[in-house]
Ligand SMILES: [Ca+2]
């Protein structure tokens with residue numbers, strides 16, 4: 222939800238609250254004849270006779286959603302100059318290349334067949350061309366026309382200044398427009414003063430049911446001229462986010478207002494920077510307030526703090542020899558929607574197969590102990606892992622454990638597959654010499670090393686950075702015993 226607060230000369234005139242409104246973020250402007258001045262400033266026409274120009278946002282606007290558009294317009298420095306700036310909503314076949322005629326047509330209207338049609342045209346007209354042809358008044362004024370013609374009048378002229386007069390003072394003046402689709406109401410403000418409340422079904426009456434349309438600004442000069450410039454104002458707190466409680470996230474706000482601030486300050490790294498780091502521990506709605514001239518607006522970002530709870534809290538999973546069997550034990554601190562466990566075994570730490578299942582507690586907040594016996598362990602040792610399956614079928618895996626019981630020599634590889642380095646863990650029942658060989662699929666030995674094994678667990682580090690990607694046979698030969706396993710290099 223965004224709010225627009227309008228302060229004029231310290232007088233609070235009104236507060237407008239719009240639900241689910243989005244404030245225009247920075248536009249991507251495409252221009253016809255215009256000049257990008259830099260720093261969000263743009264020139265629509267030079268102060269030369271018979272010029273016309275347009276800037277269109279390449280992103281269309283959605284009439285089904287509320288929006289707020291903010292600009293600063295500079296109408297030039299000559300009261301006798303011409304002709305003014307228009308805010309135009311259009312779906313011309315020419316799209317972002319559309320341009321009308323110069324002079325009193327102000328770049329949106331055409332003296333012949335209209336170019337900008339269909340369109341809704343909000344003209345800020347600074348030159349009185351007379352009531353007869355152009356429905357003008359002596360005061361610089363707002364009028365609303367449609368379909369790219371100065372004669373298709375939807376709203377007759379309203380003076381921009383409370384007491385009438387000229388606005389070509391070579392200063393930038395805030396102009397903003399709000400749209401509320403549920404009431405089909407557009408409000409048009411000049412220097413934060415409401416000039417026109419325009420209730421009209423833009424989507425259905427203006428654009429034949431089309432909700433996605435282009436918008437932009439146009440301007441023109443005739444035999445009198447002025448430079449027509451605008452400044453693109455934007456202020457947005459960025460997209461709503463979901464984070465784990467306390468996890469830091471940088472807020473992607475953007476603003477080119479004069480001042481800005483955040484509230485509340487709880488969980489923010491700073492309250493007057495544009496992109497604070499937020500790490501709230503509870504759901505928090507942050508309000509991003511910007512002020513420029515008479516205008517104060519806010520946008521909000523909702524940070525929802527939520528983490529997917531783990532299905533089980535596994536305290537440990539172990540594999541150990543027990544006579545000629547392998548005993549697998551595990552314990553959980555808590556369980557959530559946990560249906561059953563699958564015990565899986567592998568000879569190479571690559572290909573696992575189920576060796577049995579155990580029912581789970583379902584939901585539990587107290588410690589649970591489980592065990593499973595592998596009655597027929599693999600010769601040479603094996604890798605074991607625990608698969609946890611939810612009631613909805615989703616599953617998670619424990620870390621892999623290895624064990625060698627019924628052999629005098631066993632090799633295990635961590636990690637596998639691997640990229641640049643892996644560890645061979647070698648189990649030996651005695652102190653002895655052995656040779657480790659690694660062979661590629663063509664039968665070429667790429668690694669060979671003689672090693673002294675101690676009784677128990679031994680480790681050998683393999684630098685595989687010079688190995689080609691592929692599958693390798695790893696063998697360990699100790700006196701009359703040979704064991705093999707596979708290594709995958711990625
Ligand atoms: Ca004027």
Ligand SMILES: [Ca+2]
Nearest residue numbers: 346348349350
């Ligand atoms: Ca005029």
Ligand SMILES: [Ca+2]
Nearest residue numbers: 346355357364
């Ligand atoms: Ca006019």
